[in-house]
Amino acid sequence: MARRKFATLKSFLNYIGVEGDRTIFTWVSASEGDRWAQVIKGATEKIKALGPANKMVKTIG
Amino acid sequence: MQNPYIPYPVVVDKIITEVDTKDIKTFRFKFVNPEDEQKYAYIPGQFGELSIYGKGESPIGIASSPTQKGYVEFTVQKAGVVTSALHEMEEGTLMGLRGPLGNSWPLEFLEGKNIVIVGGGFAFTTLRSLINYMIYGDNRKRFGNITVIYGARNPGLLLYKDELIEWQKRDDLNINVTVDKGDATWKGKEGFVPAVCKEVAPSKENAVAVICGPPVMIRFTLPVFFELGFSKENIITSLEMRMKCGIGKCGRCNVGSKYVCKDGPVFSLAELDKLTPEY
Amino acid sequence: MHDLITAHKNSQKRVKPEDRKKKVIGVVARGCTTRSLIIHLQERQYERDEVCIIGVPCDGYVDGKGLKVKIGGADIVEGSIDGGQIKMKTSDGDKTVALKDVLADSCLTCRFNNPIISDIMIGSPAPAMNPDAEYNDVKEFEAKTMEERWAYFTKEMEKCMRCNACRQACPSCYCPTCFVEQSQPQWVGIGEDKSDTQVFQFMRLYHMVGRCVDCGSCVSVCPMGVDLRKFLKKIDKDCWEMFGNRAGSGMEDMPPLGKYDEHHDKQDFIYNP
Amino acid sequence: MEKRLIKKDTLAGIAKKMAGDMMVWAPVKKEDNVLFETIGKDGEPFFAYLNSKNAPKNVFFPHTETLMKFTRTPKGMAFSSEANKANQSVLFGVRPCDAHSFALLDKLFDQEKYQDAYYVAKRQNTTVIAMACVKPPYASCFCTSVDGEPVGSEGADILLTDIGGDYLAEFITSKGEKLAQYFGDAKADAAADAKKAEIAAKAKEAIQSRIPAHEVKPILDVNFDNPFWNTIHGKCLACGTCTYMCPTCHCFDISDEVKGADGIRLRSWDSCMFPLFTKETSGHNPRPSQKERWRQRAMHKFKYYVDNFNAIACVGCGRCVMSCPVNIDIRKVVEDISKL
Known part of the structure; x- marks a missing residue:
């Protein structure tokens, strides 16, 4: 199921040296507006703390 | 020397929706740099690579005739990545055009002969180019009788409807338009192209047949022309293959040792007989 | 292994469902081959009665x-x-x-060198290899720093020239059109750009969760000697440690990504603000 | 022709000295592989090799190469051709079979009509220094069957031959002569020539593997439909290893890549072994199975290229033989064709 995919993805990313925390997995119901806002806020903070992604990022030219 | 991989910048000048299903449109391009039009001197039967930013290129037969100055036209069916993007475009958009590529309809060979043009469906585009070239001004005198047999599945799928009407008005052209199945307003012929060819029964005397259409049409039309006595040297067709470079380098469109992009797309049946049947 | 799927697909091509005939194909299978067969069977590529498995014990290659x-x-x-x-x-x-x-690395620590399923067995069981050591390499790699791991991944992927030999040889890679070759949308560039190669390899490796049987084919066919097993073995280890699953180790198992164990699956990857 | 003698142990020094002045590609040992890479003046070229793992064709025909750049404008696209900034460079130490491959690729890329500017610019600005094969070669080497020789200079500007204590450096072309200054000033004498001739004859003898490459062309002319073609591809994996390793395979794909408002059109290697190589948008594929693809590869090398350029598109390096994951051997294929 999706959750198992995420669990392994996170672990595999870490293993190859990419911060697994760049992926975030949680449950939010369509009715949980507040929680949704919280999740996005928290996620943004987490990603910001990690800084810009520079691994597996494509540059053109 | 011109780098053959770099397109000429062109602007989409006019878009004409050709068919009821709206998935075939004619795009008229104008060159951004007027001098490029000289460099893009083409002959009916050649093709160009339409080039769209970020999408890639698509090889398409040139639908206009070199006698139509000031622009080039391509009639394109929406199919893959590039053609879909093209169909999204608006007039005024900048894009690229590479070519002209390939050989062409063999004009010198056709000169002085009676010409039978057989086209089916969407493959009529480079034939239209040829017809418009042959009937332009004094060019008409260089060719004998011109018989055109053109078929589509239904009236709505006929390309260049206005032009067909204009052509029919001329007395130096024998135009036969047919549809597999007509509708309430259709007053023309009904029937498949091979059957109409049989009915029209063009004479083989000093005649060349130029045939372009879907494989199934070609398969059933050829026997008709053999029966009428046309030799393989006098039946000309145009091949399609997946292409990338268009200049005989990238290695995918060869049929035997010939590259369809460079040595073709136009071959006589006699020439095709010498090639491998890998198309 | 591909031939098996292709053969079945071809036998069914342009055939109405009711006219389909079973086509039985004989397969001489080592332990790892039987694991692949199990994966194919689990993934419904053909039915069990469409293969006749001649099992052979394996001393490694x-x-x-x-x-x-x-x-x-x-x-x-x-x-x-x-x-x-x-x-x-x-x-x-x-x-x-x-x-x-x-012997190939995958053979030295092989846990399944005797066929898991078979219709006919040939030979006497092969002696055990050294499965206890199978994750030693992975553990050692896990202990390195993030940057060391990334440096190694980058270095290995730089060798790759995108010839697709690993994919073509892999018994679990049988998609009719690989994501690499899809053009609408295009997921990954086709050139030798570093990130494209990394993404291609990463995605292919990741598609092996619960599906890599450690047959060593990808490693043995790679003309440039990319250390793919270093990464595949991690996937295998995670699958075992997280879900108690070893790919293709039993007919009765479900693919690990097709189920969920409420009591044993860890929750620590879930984000709770 | 200018000829000089250089001491054996100075070879790496010469390469490094050149690397200080221009771009130098040389064989480099990387883990278990010997690859052609650019070296700096402190680089470590590795000359004790039979042949490099990959073919050095990537110097002139890189795996991935930008053809042009574009930028999105409000009205569509504006594009600029990628200027052909091929720097002065040296390809140091290729084997004669690989140098021969450049002469073959020239026929395709450097035609009068549709000259390939990218390839030609690099080719013109690169001096090819070949190193003759004087040691026993790989068992899979068959250059002498396809118009090559282990001490041959086709496609090279300078040929280095190990004649015992020294290398004999022969400056074949004027492009080669321009680099003569790097090779010291010991002129070669007639004795060196004689020694080289002797070594060349011996090296030729040492190529044991021979195939009837020239005999198959008339057979291929008439055997397109021979059932023989059903017999090769059975185990083929449809990977591109043989074609990517091959010094003369040159098929490519063209694709666009975009990020933000900027994009590039690039070409990258493609392979006739890939199922999608000829697949059309309609779904029709003129070469629908590996049988047709294998036939294409064999035909292209031993018939089509001969038809078009009067040369066999194979240099006998044996890389495809060594690298094929399922041991399909082109030598056997040619051998079998000759018996049809």
Whole structure:
């Protein structure tokens, strides 16, 4: 199921040296507006703390 | 020397929706740099690579005739990545055009002969180019009788409807338009192209047949022309293959040792007989 | 292994469902081959009664590239195996190497060198290899720093020239159109751009969760010697440690990504603000 | 022709000295592989090799190469051709079979009509220094069957031959002569020539593997439909290893890549072994199975290229033989064709 995919993805990313925390997995119901806002806020903070992604990022030219 | 991989910048000048299903449109391009039009001197039967930013290129037969100055036209069916993007475009958009590529309809060979043009469906585009070239001004005198047999599945799928009407008005052209199945307003012929060819029964005397259409049409039309006595040297067709470079380098469109992009797309049946049947 | 799926697909092509006939294909299978067969069966590529499995125990196979390194890069002209020794005529004279020294890595720590399922068995069971050591490499790699791991991944992927040999040889890679080749949308560039190669390899590796049977095919076919097993074995380890699953180890298992265990699956990857 | 003698142990020094002045590609040992890479003046070229793992064709025909750049404008696209900034460079130490491959690729890329500017610019600005094969070659080497020789200079500007204590450096072309200054000033004498001739004859003898490459062309002419073609591809994996390793395979794909408002059109290697190589948008594929693809590869090398350029598109390096994951051997294929 999706959750198992995420669990392994996170672990595999870490293993190859990419911060697994760049992926975030949680449950939010369509009715949980507040929680949704919280999740996005928290996620943004987490990603910001990690800084810009520079691994597996494509540059053109 | 011109780098053959770099397109000429062109602007989409006019878009004409050709068919009821709206998935075939004619795009008229104008060159951004007027001098490029000289460099893009083409002959009916050649093709160009339409080039769209970020999408890639698509090889398409040139639908206009070199006698139509000031622009080039391509009639394109929406199919893959590039053609879909093209169909999204608006007039005024900048894009690229590479070519002209390939050989062409063999004009010198056709000169002085009676010409039978057989086209089916969407493959009529480079034939239209040829017809418009042959009937332009004094060019008409260089060719004998011109018989055109053109078929589509239904009236709505006929390309260049206005032009067909204009052509029919001329007395130096024998135009036969047919549809597999007509509708309430259709007053023309009904029937498949091979059957109409049989009915029209063009004479083989000093005649060349130029045939372009879907494989199934070609398969059933050829026997008709053999029966009428046309030799393989006098039946000309145009091949399609997946292409990338268009200049005989990238290695995918060869049929035997010939590259369809460079040595073709136009071959006589006699020439095709010498090639491998890998198309 | 691909031929098996292709053969079945071709036999069903342009056939109405009711006219489909079972086509039985015989497969001579080692332990890892039977694991692949199980994966195919689990993934419904063909039915169990469409393959007749002739099981053979396996003592491991020779890692050709390793062998070549072992004899100093010389060109092997002729060779034979005799009593645990490989005797070769090479461009650099006659050489002898102990068989156990040049077995493929995946064979040395193989847990399943005897067929798991079969219809007919040939030979007597093969002696156990050294499965206890199977994750040693992974554990060692896990202990490195993030940057060291990334540096290694980058270095290995730089060798890749996108010839697709790993994918073509992999028994679990059988998609009719690989994501790499899809053009609408295009997921990954086709060139040699570093990130494209990394993404291609990462995605292919990641598609092996619960599906890599450690047959070693990808490693043995890679012309450039990319250390793919270092990454595949991690996937295998995670799958075992997280879900108690070893790919293709039993007919009764469901693919691990197709289920969920409420009581044992860890929750620590879930984000709770 | 200018000829000089250089001491054996100075070779790496010469390469490094050149690397200080221009771009130098040389064989480099990387883990278990020897690859052609650019070296700096402190680089470590590795000359004790039979042949490099990959073919050095990537110097002139890189795996991935930008053809042009574009930028999105409000009205569509504006594009600029990628200027052909091929720097002065040296390809140091290729084997004669690989140098021969450049002469073959020239026929395709450097035609009068549709000259390939990218390839030609690099080719013109690169001096090819070949190193003759004087040691026993790989068992899979068959250059002498396809118009090559282990001490041959086709496609090279300078040929280095190990004649015992020294290398004999022969400056074949004027492009080669321009680099003569790097090779010291010991002129070669007639004795060196004689020694080289002797070594060349011996090296030729040492190529044991021979195939009837020239005999198959008339057979291929008439055997397109021979059932023989059903017999090769059975185990083929449809990977591109043989074609990517091959010094003369040159098929490519063209694709666009975009990020933000900027994009590039690039070409990258493609392979006739890939199922999608000829697949059309309609779904029709003129080469629908590996049988047709294998036939294409064999035909292209031993018939089509001969038809078009009067040369076999194979240099006998044996890389495809060594690299094929399922041991399909082109030598056997040619051998079998000759018996049809």
